Every structure is written in C-alpha cells, then in structure tokens.
Amino acid sequence: MSLKNRNQCAIHCVMIALVSLTASAAWGLTLNDYLNLVKQKNKLVSSYDLSIEASNDKREAGDLVLAPMLTAGYTLSRDQSQPSSLGSRREWTNYNLGLAKEFSSGTELRLTAQTNQFDNQGAAFPLDQYSTGLLGIAVEQSLWKNFFGSGTRLRQAREGAVNRYETLALELQKRLLLVEAESSFWDYAVAQDDMTLKKENFDRSQKLSSWTNNRVNNGISDRSDLMSVRALASLRELELANATDQLKVQELRLRQNLELGANEPTPVIEANESEMRPYFANLANQKNIIKIDAYMTYLDAKSKKIGAEEVKDELRPDLALVGGYNTTAYDRNHSEMQKKISNTDFPKSYVGVTFSWLFDTDAKSSRLAAAEKAALAAQYVADRNQLIGKDAWLEHIRRYEVAKKNVVTLSKIAEFQRARARAEQDKFSKGRTVTLNVVTAETDAATAEVAYLTAKSNLRKLEASTQLFVSIQE
Secondary structure (H helix, E strand, C coil): CCHHHHHHHHHHHHHHHHHHHHHHHHHCECHHHHHHHHHHHCHHHHHHHHHHHHHHHHHHHHHHHHCCEEEEEEEEEEECCCCCCCCCEEEEEEEEEEEEEECCCCEEEEEEEEEEEEEEECCCCCCCEEEEEEEEEEEEEECECEHHHHHHHHHHHHHHHHHHHHHHHHHHHHHHHHHHHHHHHHHHHHHHHHHHHHHHHHHHHHHHHHHHHHHHHCCCCCHHHHHHHHHHHHHHHHHHHHHHHHHHHHHHHHHHHHCCCCCCCCCCECCCCCCCCCHHHHHCCCCCEEEHHHHHHHHHHHHHHHHHHHHHHHCCCEEEEEEEEEEEEEECCHHHHHHCCCCCCCCEEEEEEEEECCCCCHHHHHHHHHHHHHHHHHHHHHHHHHHHHHHHHHHHHHHHHHHHHHHHHHHHHHHHHHHHHHHHHHHHHCCCCCHHHHHHHHHHHHHHHHHHHHHHHHHHHHHHHHHHEEECCC
8 A cells, every 4th residue: 555545535434423422422432443543543453463564465475486587797807917818908898687486496597688798809711800799598496395395385384374473362352452452442431320329329318318307406306316417428428539539540440441532532432231242153153273373383383394394405405406508609700600590400408417415414303303393382282272362252142141141130130229228218218227227238239230330341351361362284
C-alpha cells in the first residue's frame, strides 16, 4: 500500500471513529461498536497488524535468491608492458551482458553476450586489429547438496513455519489486547451499575435514617435503632464513595483503550450483560481445540525440525552437473563481427561435473548436533504443551458451565434478598420488626446484587477469553 493510500485510510478510519463516538453520545456505544473503535484507534492494534504484514513480507523476501539477476560491464584496457609478442601498445575493449537465474529445482541458468575489440600497435597481421564475440548459455544442476532443489524447499518450509509462528504470536498479542479491552468494557458497565445501586442504597438509608429519627423524636423507637440506621447510612456513604472511585478507575481504562484525548468525552456505553458473545459458538463444531500459546510451541518445534534438516542438507557434499554452449564470432571489423555473433559455424561447448566436500571436523559435526538437539528440545516442550493446551480447553468449558449456573443461582439469590429487604422495610414501617433486621436485610440485598452483577460480567469476560483458543487441522 502506498504512503498516500495509507494516509487516506488512516484519515478515513479517524473520521469513522469520530462519527461513532459522536453517535454513541446519543444512542449509547454497544460492545461491538466499542471493539471496532478500539481496532481503529488503538495504536497497539495497528502495530500488531503492521508487524504481521512485515512477517509475511519477510517470508516472501526469502525467495530473493531465486530472482533473476542482470549483469552488464564495460572494460577498456591499455597495456604497454614489455616484453610482448603483440606489439608495443595493446588496447582491449570489452562489452558484456548477462542474465542469471536460480530455480527452485536446484538448476542455475546463465545467459551471456560478450564482445571484445583488440588494437595491438606494432603487431603483425592479422593480430594487429581484430574483434571477437560470443553468445552463450550455461547450466548447472545440483545432484547431492540441494538435490534438485530439496534445500530450497526446506528453506521455504522453514520460513513458512517461522512466519506462521510469528504471525500467530502477534495475533495472540492482538487478541489479548482485545480481550482486555472487552473486559474493561464489562468492568466499566458493572462499575456504572454498582454506583447506581450504591446511590439507591445510600438514598434509601438516608430516608430510613430520617424516618427513624422522627420515630425516636416521637418516642416510638429507641435511640439505639437510630444509631444502627445512621451506621448503615455511613456504611452506604462509604460504599458509594468507593463505587464512585472504582467507576473513575474503569473509565480511565476505557478511555486508554480508545486513546481518547483530554478534551474528548467518554462515550456512553450500552451494555447487555445477558447477551452471549459468539466465541463459544464459533468453536462449537470444531475439533482439536487448543490454547494458542500451546500451539505456538508446536510451530516452533516444527520450524526447528525443518531447520535441522536444512543444516544437514547444507553440510552434504556438493556434486553438480555442468554444461555450456557458446557461439563464437571473429572479424577484423567490429561491426562485421557483430553480424556473425549468432552464427553456429564455430561453436564452443563443454560438459562436466564438479564436486566439493567439507571435511568432517568437530565444528561441522557440532553445527549439525546443535540444530538436531535444539529441534528435539523444542519437540519435548511442544509434546507437553499439546496436552496442557487441550486440557486448558476442557477446563475452560467446565469453568464456563459453572459460571453460567452461578449466574442463575445468584440471580435468584439477589431477587430473594431484594424481596426480603422490601418485606422487612414494610414490617418496620408497621412497627412489626426491629431496625437491626432491616439493616441486615438491606446489607444482604446490596451484597447479593453486587455479586450478581459481578458474576454476569465475569461470564461475559470468560466468553471473551475463548479467543485465546484455536482449532488446529494438523
């Protein structure tokens, strides 16, 4: 993507983000809208996306050795050294052009075009002035090391495995960030509900305190009842202060995820704690589900195993079949020689084999041993983490089912406690119970309500953490 297109894309994303934030102030920001804004505005998300692209580009760049290479040259040489059988002054002009290409089959192909012009002052005819030229093709085929491209294929496989490891590691970091962002959303929603609840509890305690004070003044209730109610009101005031502080903490986290400026308002959110997230459904029909970090150890072991095979291939003897064919041209006149350069009347050809072998030394054997031991060690780690990663998914399902049941149970408890508190307040207004029972019922109802809100939030966060698992097909 060009710089101009990147800038236009960035401006477009910022405009969308601003429109979304403005709209949220009127209608409320849903979780999906919030996560989209995080993806658009959070620079860490953009950093991970660019790093993934960089890793993919690096993998593609590995085949740079297979790219064709063009060479060209010009040489002008003057030689007056003595003694010489070619005159007192010799001048040589050379032009050459070449194209070389290595193929994934282990084949190297070279095409060559070359002309030479000689001017030898003082030399006898016909060596005093003449020109030569050639058109040539040369081929080399590996037969042992990099046998018909086996080394190239190993390199490509290793780079592919490394790329999958790198991109998955970056994807994991991105998912962790989004899971944290989603958790912040739910924490902020719970903090808002908790503060609303604490405000209602505080208001009720104030009314109860005023009502009890009137009863004490009228001689209906004891002063101990008033002290109990005032203690409850003070407790509710403290709870409200703590809830307000917690709301500010969660608001700060939300703003940091959206990277809001100091002058930008915090968006109003619209949280639906009862709506299930889609992550479990997306993996429901999949097989071989494993935690991503455990799967990464498998990819690491795979890349090291291929790397060891690649080192083994690099240390093999190099045996190659070579061959070439050139046309040749000769004439006293340079332009006439050029007309004959493609004639096949006087060809030159060769065929043969080349061999090279690196002696077996401690350094050579140590290099191979190091690669093989690193691969084996990585495989041990991968085997263990495969079991742990699969068990983690089963444990995740178990915890999710328990969390769902807890939400249902806590919902019932909260409803019962609210009903109990209302009943105690009604009995107290009729003089049929003591203040302590009302205080206890109010406290139990508030505690149950907070537990219920927290449980719903934790369930949604547990669903979000499902993004840290992946289904593998190999």
